[in-house]
Amino acid sequence: MGGFPGGTAVSIVTVYDWPTADGQAGGSPHLHTASTEGYVVTRGTGAVETLSADGFARHELARGTVLWFTPGTVHRLINGSGDLEVTVVMQNAGIPEAGDAVLTYPADTLADPEAYAAVTGAPAAEGLGDDERETAARRRRDLAVEGYLELRERVESEGAEAMEPLWTAAASLVSGRVDTWRPLWEGGPKAQADATGRHLDALARADGTHLCDAHVSNAGAPARRWGMCGRLEAFDLRP
Numbered sequence: 478m479g480g481f482p483g484g485t486a487v488s489i490v491t492v493y494d495w496p497t498a499d500g501q502a503g504g505s506p507h508l509h510t511a512s513t514e515g516y517v518v519t520r521g522t523g524a525v526e527t528l529s530a531d532g533f534a535r536h537e538l539a540r541g542t543v544l545w546f547t548p549g550t551v552h553r554l555i556n557g558s559g560d561l562e563v564t565v566v567m568q569n570a571g572i573p574e575a576g577d578a579v580l581t582y583p584a585d586t587l588a589d590p591e592a593y594a595a596v597t598g599a600p601a602a603e604g605l606g607d608d609e610r611e612t613a614a615r616r617r618r619d620l621a622v623e624g625y626l627e628l629r630e631r632v633e634s635e636g637a638e639a640m641e642p643l644w645t646a647a648a649s650l651v652s653g654r655v656d657t658w659r660p661l662w663e664g665g666p667k668a669q670a671d672a673t674g675r676h677l678d679a680l681a682r683a684d685g686t687h688l689c690d691a692h693v694s695n696a697g698a699p700a701r702r703w704g705m706c707g708r709l710e711a712f713d714l715r716p
Contacts, residue, residue, distance in 0.1 A: 479668075480570060480669065483568075483666065483669065484568075484569065484668070485568060486567040486569075486570035487712055487714065488710060489519075489562065490504075490554075490563045490565055490709055490710075491560075491562050492521075492523065492555075492556040492706055493614075493707045493708075499622075499626060502556045503523070503553060503556050504704075504707055505580055505618040505622070505705040505706060506526075506551055506581040507579060507580040507705055508550055508581070508647060509550075509578050510549070510578075510648065510651050511548055511572055512548060513545055513547050514552070514567050515543065515565070516542070516544055516564075516565060516566075517542075517565075518539060518543075518562070519562050520540060520562035521538075521559070521561035521562055523538045523558060524536060524557060525544070525554050525555065526552070526553040526555065526629070528640060529637070529640070530637050531637065532632055533629055533633050538557075545566075551581055551625065551628070554706045556707075569658075569662055570665055570715075571658075571715075572658045574711075575658055575661065576654050579646070579647035579650055579651065580597060580620075580621040581621050581622075581628055582620050582621055583623055583627065584642065584646070586624070587624070587643070587647075590650060596616065599614075599617060600613040600614040600617060601702070614703035618705075621705075675687075696712040696714055697712075697713065699711055700713070
């Protein structure tokens, strides 16, 4: 059974302390189109603002807080103490890294796939120094916050139906990626679930043959980059 337990991915996010247009420091609001995401707060205090079928909500964060949200939930991390650190557990390892997230840019950017890709991918462009990557990440965050604040105002005045244009735009942006995502799911989370079924069948027969394959894996040092919500330490958890 290869990969991290449950076919999940794990990363550590040190949330940005850059101030935003509404005076709160934090990351880029976004949603995931196919994966549930979980937060385990390991340091500092802050909040995560969400927009979902339940409307707008603000969830306070402190060390030991554990919360998660399903696909389609817009989430915005707020760094209250300046040192907020979150361990992120992401469903469907490989799919989020392959473009599962959609940021809450203004409608004109969401409607233009080329413009969307340009601003989203800017921090990872080749040939940039670290200061340039930081600047690009900050521009990306600011544009996402601009669209988010407009959306939050509409959700608070109109209700959750104001989310539907974003959900439609998100599905349109990622639809061409699904053929790439499906093998990642089949070889990861689905394969692990299927293997557990086979193991249960074997154990019911008192057959422990699969236990002879026991082994330990180590992900090694994480790769550090400018993430959507903060400085990201991502581990390679592939089989």
